[in-house]
Amino acid sequence: MAFTEDLDQRLLRLAQEEREDRWLLLQTAYTGSTRRQALYQLPAGARSRIADIGCGFGAAALEMAEHFQAEVEGFDQDRSRLEVARRLSTTFPEIGDRVRFTEKDVTRFLPDHPFDLVTARFVLQYLPALATLVHWRGWVKPGGSLYLEEVDDGWTVEYPGPPRAWQRIIDAYKAYTHDHGSDREIGRKLPHLLVQAGYHLTRVLWNSKSSLAIEQPSDLQVGFEREKILSLQRALVREGYVSGQEFQAGLTAFDGAYPKMTFLTGATIQIWATLPAESPSGIP
Numbered sequence: 001m002a003f004t005e006d007l008d009q010r011l012l013r014l015a016q017e018e019r020e021d022r023w024l025l026l027q028t029a030y031t032g033s034t035r036r037q038a039l040y041q042l043p044a045g046a047r048s049r050i051a052d053i054g055c056g057f058g059a060a061a062l063e064m065a066e067h068f069q070a071e072v073e074g075f076d077q078d079r080s081r082l083e084v085a086r087r088l089s090t091t092f093p094e095i096g097d098r099v100r101f102t103e104k105d106v107t108r109f110l111p112d113h114p115f116d117l118v119t120a121r122f123v124l125q126y127l128p129a130l131a132t133l134v135h136w137r138g139w140v141k142p143g144g145s146l147y148l149e150e151v152d153d154g155w156t157v158e159y160p161g162p163p164r165a166w167q168r169i170i171d172a173y174k175a176y177t178h179d180h181g182s183d184r185e186i187g188r189k190l191p192h193l194l195v196q197a198g199y200h201l202t203r204v205l206w207n208s209k210s211s212l213a214i215e216q217p218s219d220l221q222v223g224f225e226r227e228k229i230l231s232l233q234r235a236l237v238r239e240g241y242v243s244g245q246e247f248q249a250g251l252t253a254f255d256g257a258y259p260k261m262t263f264l265t266g267a268t269i270q271i272w273a274t275l276p277a278e279s280p281s282g283i284p
């Protein structure tokens, strides 16, 4: 079996076990082909040292190590995700030797030796973006590259939309994540932020995807959205964003809405940037 198929299947199998993080495992598996399409075009080779910031379960780190035959180090502050990443990497012994996973807060830590290529996918939305991008200059070698991929909820359209009771839960989820420092409209801001932080833009890609399809509750896309919101159910109720009854009503409405024919369009932004060779690394 090809490495990528094997990886996706292992992620799906892990999703059967891992309860709390099921949504991220499903998302990692679901987005496999688009992730690889972008990662495999990055400027790297067998001699590159690559860091994947906010590596989660380590899929991108493993994929880059396999594709480029490079040394890759994944960083995250979530210990249990890193444990899953390490477990996953031992199942690929020919790649695992070149991949390490390290627990760090990436807004504070600076590596002793900056990397040729630094990637960060769906991480910056949780962090103070400009200060973090400036800090990450210390992660990238002068002349080296930074690759980011991020979301923007303003680029998502679903028709017909979700049932009203579920929309209420989505709105509560968005309010909660916003109030807890998450920026779900970071995509549109990234080009400006990168320039402000002293990087040169090499390529900016608006990576859109549209479909008209009969959605089933068993679809990965449907499943991970549901799991993602469910993972915050207790916090949403505890902090008064919705009542327990409202949440249950939303869930019942959601589950009752499928199968449904939906037109869905959405996009992420993928950005390749470089740190100018003359630039001193670290905070200017």
Ligand SMILES: C[S@@+](CC[C@H](N)C(=O)[O-])C[C@H]1O[C@@H](n2cnc3c(N)ncnc32)[C@H](O)[C@@H]1O
Binding pocket: 024, 028, 053, 054, 055, 056, 057, 060, 075, 076, 077, 078, 081, 104, 105, 106, 107, 120, 121, 122, 123, 126, 127
């Ligand atoms: C949505 S996940 C994305 C994971 C992975 N990059 C992917 O594409 O599947 C965001 C990851 O960033 C990590 N993260 C967020 N803030 C962090 C910080 N300050 N230091 C290290 N990791 C952080 C989280 O623990 C989480 O694993």
